[in-house]
Amino acid sequence: MAFNVAFLSTLLILSVVFSPGNALSLNYYDKTCPTAESIVTNTVKTATSRDKTVPAALLRMHFHDCFIRGCDGSILLNSKGNNKAEKDAPPNGSLHAFFVIDSAKKQIESVCPGVVSCADILAFAARDAVVLSGGPTWDVPKGRKDGRTSRASETTSLPAPTFNISQLQQNFRLRGLSMDDLAALLGAHTLGFAHCSSFESRIYPQNSDPTLNPTFADRLRSLCPVNHKAKNLGSANDPSPTTFDNTYYRLLLQQKSLFHSDQALLTNPKTKGLVYKFASSHKAFTEAFVHSIIKLSSITGGQEVRKDCRVVN
Structure with missing residues (x-):
C-alpha cells in the first residue's frame, strides 16, 4: 500500500509540474x-x-x-x-x-x-x-x-535500493525512461560509496538473500557489524569507486552488487541482456549512458533563474 501511495503522489507531481514545452x-x-x-x-x-x-x-x-x-x-x-x-x-x-x-x-x-x-x-x-x-x-x-x-x-x-524490477520499471516509466535507460543509468553506481543502511536488509539475517555471493556477503557483514551505531560505515560501490567504468556490470554477474535494485536487473530478460552487453563492452555502456542521461536531464519543470541556488528569488 505504501508503494501505491508513493506512486500516486509521484504521478500527481509529474502531471502538474513537468513542462514539455520548455525546449532546451x-x-x-x-x-x-x-x-x-x-x-x-x-x-x-x-x-x-x-x-x-x-x-x-x-x-x-x-x-x-x-x-x-x-x-x-x-x-x-x-x-x-x-x-x-x-x-x-x-x-x-x-x-x-x-x-x-x-x-x-x-x-x-x-x-x-x-x-x-x-x-x-x-x-x-x-x-x-x-x-x-x-x-x-x-x-x-x-x-x-x-x-x-x-x-x-x-x-x-x-x-529505492530495495526496489524489485517491476517497481524500478514503473518508477522510470513515469519519467518517460525505458528499460534501456534503466539499465544504463544504474551504471552510475560505478562511482561512490553506499552506507550500510542501504544494503543491510540483504546481509541480515545471515543468508537472507540467495542472490548475494556468500563470500561477498561475509565481507559486507565485516564492514557493517550487526547493531552498529556508526553512521558512516559502508562500502565503496565497486573496487574502483572514483573511476567511471563498467566494473559495476561485471560485479552484477558475480552476484556482488550492493543493492537489491542493482541485482534486480538480472531478473528481467531485457535488462539482463543489457547487463551482459555492458559487462563485456565498456564502449557499449558509455554510449548507452550518454544517450540515457541526456534523456533524463532533458526533463524540465522550473519557472525562474535563481540568483542564489539555495533560495528562491
Whole structure:
C-alpha cells in the first residue's frame, strides 16, 4: 500500500509540474553567457583535486534532482520555516558537494547576472563529474529553469535500493525512461560509496538473500557489524569507486552488487541482456549512458533563474 501511495503522489507531481514545452538547446548561452560551462568545469576540477568523492556526489545530486520535479535545481534549495526541503530528507542525507554549485553560480553571476539557472549548472557539473572520472563527455542541452518548490516528502518517489524490477520499471516509466535507460543509468553506481543502511536488509539475517555471493556477503557483514551505531560505515560501490567504468556490470554477474535494485536487473530478460552487453563492452555502456542521461536531464519543470541556488528569488 505504501508503494501505491508513493506512486500516486509521484504521478500527481509529474502531471502538474513537468513542462514539455520548455525546449532546451545546445547553444542556449552562446550569446548571453558563453563562459558558463568553462566556469563550471574549472570549479568541478578544483573541487575534485581536493576531494575525490566530489564527482560521485555531483552525479547523484543531479539524478536525485531530476527524479522529483524534473531537472529544476529543487535539490539545491534550503529548508525554510516549516518546510523541510528535499536535501534534508533521509534519501538525500549523505549528499554533499553543494558548495561546488554555489561557487560556480557565484562566479557565473559576476559575469552573466540572472542568466544561467542553477539547474543548468548542476547538469554541467554532473557531466564534468563523469568526464573527470574517466567517463564519456556529451553536449548538455541548456535552458532549464529553476523550480520554486522543494519538499522532503516528495523524495519518496526516488527509486529505492530495495526496489524489485517491476517497481524500478514503473518508477522510470513515469519519467518517460525505458528499460534501456534503466539499465544504463544504474551504471552510475560505478562511482561512490553506499552506507550500510542501504544494503543491510540483504546481509541480515545471515543468508537472507540467495542472490548475494556468500563470500561477498561475509565481507559486507565485516564492514557493517550487526547493531552498529556508526553512521558512516559502508562500502565503496565497486573496487574502483572514483573511476567511471563498467566494473559495476561485471560485479552484477558475480552476484556482488550492493543493492537489491542493482541485482534486480538480472531478473528481467531485457535488462539482463543489457547487463551482459555492458559487462563485456565498456564502449557499449558509455554510449548507452550518454544517450540515457541526456534523456533524463532533458526533463524540465522550473519557472525562474535563481540568483542564489539555495533560495528562491
